[in-house]
Amino acid sequence: MSGLFAVIGDPIDHSLSPNIHSAAFRELNLGCSYIAYRIPKGQLKSGIEGLKKIQVSGFNVTVPHKVEMVKHADKLDESCSLIGAVNTVENKDGVLKGYNTDMDGFLDPFKKKGIPIKDLKVLLLGAGGAARAIVAGFAKEKAGEITIANRTVQKAEELSEFSKENGLDATHVGVAEVGDSAKNYDIVVNATSVGLKNERSPISLDSLRGDAIVYDIVYMPMNTDFIKRAKERGARIIFGYEMLLGQAVRAFEIWHDVKAPYDAMKKALLGGGV
C-alpha cells in the first residue's frame, strides 16, 4: 500500500500528527507519507482542490477548519453530522468523506482502562468544538448528569441544550461560578484551551474527591496546572495525549483498514517532546 496523507490547519507547524502517523507507517512497512500543510482561514476550498490535485488519500483537519470542512465534504459519516465538525477525511477517487474521530478518541482511554461512564456525574469545562464531541461521547456512554461550565455562559447554555437533545440530564454555569463544587463530581474534564500556555487551572480542585477521574484534553504541556492539582488530590488522571492518540488510531484505521500499531504511535508521541 502507498499513499500520501496530510494534516491541514493554521498554525500547523506544531502538529504532532505527522510524527504519530509516520511511526505507524514505519512499524507496518507501509510506503506512505504524511505531511503538515498550512491552509489559512478563508482558503479552505482552494486548499482542498490542491490536495485533490496531488492525490492525497486522506487528511486530518484541525483549527480553524473543522466546522467549515462539513460544507466541503461530499459525504458525511454519522459521527460528524452529530458533532457538526470534521477532523478526518478519506479521499476515494476524488470523493471526500468526512468523519469525526474526536469522540471515539476521547472515549478510548476510558475503554483501555476499563472505566465505565454510565451513571457517573460529570463536570465539563469548556463549550467549544472539542467539548461538543465530548458531550456526544458522554451521551453515547449514558453518563448520569453533566454540568457544562464555560467562560461565555451563552455557549455553555447552547451545549447544555445539545446535551439534553442527546438524552443527558444537563445544566450549565459560568466557569467563574463553579467555586469549590468539584467534590460533587465523579469525572472532571478540562476541554478549554487553558493550560496550553501554562496558565492556572480554570477552577479550584481543592475539594476534589480522591476517587474522581480528572481528564485534561490539553496535551502540551502534558502536566498542566489542572493535572498537577488533581494529582495532589490523589485523583485518577487521563492525559490529553491519550485522546490525541485515540483519535489518530481511529483515523488510521479508517484510511488503512488495518489495526493501528498503538504502541509505536504512543512511543513516537511521548518521545516527541510531549
Ligand SMILES: NC(=O)c1ccc[n+]([C@@H]2O[C@H](COP(=O)([O-])OP(=O)(O)OC[C@H]3O[C@@H](n4cnc5c(N)ncnc54)[C@H](OP(=O)(O)O)[C@@H]3O)[C@@H](O)[C@H]2O)c1
Ligand atoms: N487531546 C486532543 O486530542 C485534543 C483534541 C481537540 C482539542 N484539543 C485541545 O482542546 C482545547 C480546546 O479545543 P477546541 O477545538 O474546543 O477549541 P475552541 O472551540 O476554540 O474552544 C476553546 C474553549 O476554551 C475556552 N477558553 C479559552 N480561553 C479561555 C480562558 N482564558 N478562560 C476560560 N476559558 C477559556 C473557550 O471559552 P469561550 O467560549 O468563553 O471562549 C472555549 O470553551 C485546545 O487546547 C485543543 O488543543 C485536544
